[in-house]
Amino acid sequence: MTARAHWTNRLAFILAASGSAVGLGNIWKFPYITGTNGGGAFVLIYLVCIALVGIPIFIAELYIGQSSQKSVVESFEVLDRKNSPWKSIGWLGLAAAFLILSFYSVVGGWVLDFEYRSLIGEFTRETDDQISSTLGNLFGNPGRQLLWHFIFMAMTVSIVLRGVKEGLEKWNKILMPGLILMLVGLLVYSVQLDGFMQSLKYLFSFNTDALTPAGVLEAVGHSFFTLSLGMGAIITYGSYLQKREAIARTAIVVGLVDTAVALAAGVVIFAVVFTFGMEPGAGPSLMFKTLPMLFVKLPVGQIVAIIFFLLVSFAALTSSVSLLEVVVAYWEEKKKISRKVVTIVTGVIIYALGMLSALSTNVLSDFKIMGLTFFDLFDKATSQYFLPIGGLFIAMFFGWKLGPEAAKHALGGNRPGFSAGLMWSARLVAPIAVGIIIIYKIYMDFQ
Numbered sequence: 070m071t072a073r074a075h076w077t078n079r080l081a082f083i084l085a086a087s088g089s090a091v092g093l094g095n096i097w098k099f100p101y102i103t104g105t106n107g108g109g110a111f112v113l114i115y116l117v118c119i120a121l122v123g124i125p126i127f128i129a130e131l132y133i134g135q136s137s138q139k140s141v142v143e144s145f146e147v148l149d150r151k152n153s154p155w156k157s158i159g160w161l162g163l164a165a166a167f168l169i170l171s172f173y174s175v176v177g178g179w180v181l182d183f184e185y186r187s188l189i190g191e192f193t194r195e196t197d198d199q200i201s202s203t204l205g206n207l208f209g210n211p212g213r214q215l216l217w218h219f220i221f222m223a224m225t226v227s228i229v230l231r232g233v234k235e236g237l238e239k240w241n242k243i244l245m246p247g248l249i250l251m252l253v254g255l256l257v258y259s260v261q262l263d264g265f266m267q268s269l270k271y272l273f274s275f276n277t278d279a280l281t282p283a284g285v286l287e288a289v290g291h292s293f294f295t296l297s298l299g300m301g302a303i304i305t306y307g308s309y310l311q312k313r314e315a316i317a318r319t320a321i322v323v324g325l326v327d328t329a330v331a332l333a334a335g336v337v338i339f340a341v342v343f344t345f346g347m348e349p350g351a352g353p354s355l356m357f358k359t360l361p362m363l364f365v366k367l368p369v370g371q372i373v374a375i376i377f378f379l380l381v382s383f384a385a386l387t388s389s390v391s392l393l394e395v396v397v398a399y400w401e402e403k404k405k406i407s408r409k410v411v412t413i414v415t416g417v418i419i420y421a422l423g424m425l426s427a428l429s430t431n432v433l434s435d436f437k438i439m440g441l442t443f444f445d446l447f448d449k450a451t452s453q454y455f456l457p458i459g460g461l462f463i464a465m466f467f468g469w470k471l472g473p474e475a476a477k478h479a480l481g482g483n484r485p486g487f488s489a490g491l492m493w494s495a496r497l498v499a500p501i502a503v504g505i506i507i508i509y510k511i512y513m514d515f516q
């Protein structure tokens with residue numbers, strides 16, 4: 070058997086883990102759910118979730134991967150025992166990976182389509198009305214969506230095929246710094262827009278009126294989604310870390326990068342929204358409607374548009390590879406099948422599953438399960454059930470099963486204060502908070 074692949078150094082790992090965390094969740098989803106939930110108060114709850122629940126679970130996942138040197142199902146066997154019941158967390162995680170990547174790739178496809186339209190200068194020739202109906206037109210065009218979904222999946226597959234070092238690490242090293250640079254550029258640009266101050270106010274003033282219990286649930290679910298938690302992506306990435314490396318600081322760095330990108334994307338997008346008097350609560354189409362409209366009005370707008378959608382494609386791709394890696398790592402390890410075969414087969418299955426989401430906006434738009442299209446069902450089921458449930462058990466496994474020794478290692482030595490904090494969170498705070506949320510969610514959905 071060949072030795073397990075490892076990241077070259079800490080920076081390579083930080084880039085890969087931030088690559089997983091920073092994605093469509095930050096640039097597309099965070100701004101639009103902030104908009105549909107009325108702004109500031111939602112942001113505050115999201116930040117609290119990241120700090121109190123997200124980071125501790127991130128540390129737990131990293132530790133589980135690193136100390137077992139195994140992917141998502143087997144890690145629980147190595148750390149507990151053969152046929153440990155905890156390994157169901159791994160099965161749940163694998164299922165979540167299929168579901169999430171299937172709709173994620175469809176949205177990735179929309180982004181590629183917008184990148185293509187920017188490249189050929191389509192937006193520059195159009196009126197505002199035409200621009201804002203672009204996404205709607207794409208929704209009505211199953212063939213075009215399936216084509217882009219295919220291209221996005223093929224790109225994901227081709228990176229994962231090459232393995233941890235030559236694929237994941239290499240691409241993250243190029244794409245992540247590129248993404249940060251482009252985002253900083255856009256942020257600086259947005260400062261001089263008329264809507265800039267209003268955007269800050271919208272995001273950072275805590276107007277609790279607009280907040281609903283459903284909004285709180287969404288904030289909790291999103292804090293898992295945005296940090297790639299609850300299904301073993303971080304376990305898998307952690308398993309490529311050398312055993313001696315301390316991980317807590319790394320987890321905090323990734324948490325900060327992820328949060329900073331989400332907030333920066335929010336500031337830029339809402340600055341545009343308010344500059345043009347648009348609706349912050351437009352929903353999933355927010356990013357796709359607001360930005361092209363702004364871009365065409367700029368002197369070098371076409372170039373900005375090309376850069377922006379390129380940025381979002383990068384972010385999406387560095388996340389989608391982490392989702393696929395969860396499944397591929399498991400299969401490759403467990404069944405000893407070649408990485409190439411596993412990656413392609415998994416890619417094909419996920420592509421097929423994703424067709425249900427791509428067709429949700431047209432052919433299958435009337436087909437609903439519990440009132441949701443496939444797209445919404447996969448999205449909601451994963452971020453509001455699979456990930457929180459997975460995260461809850463991961464926290465408990467870390468807190469109760471592995472205990473203070475694990476915390477000590479994760480923190481890189483004896484740090485009683487931090488260690489106690491981490492144990493408190495993993496044993497009680499995270500499970501209770503997330504548990505209440507899940508029960509409440511079940512009650513709301515099934516009453």
Ligand code: TRP
Binds near residue numbers: 089092093389391
């Ligand atoms: N975190 C990514 C985003 O914000 C999406 C993602 C990648 C993810 N891997 C994951 C979400 C694992 C949940 C679990 O876009």
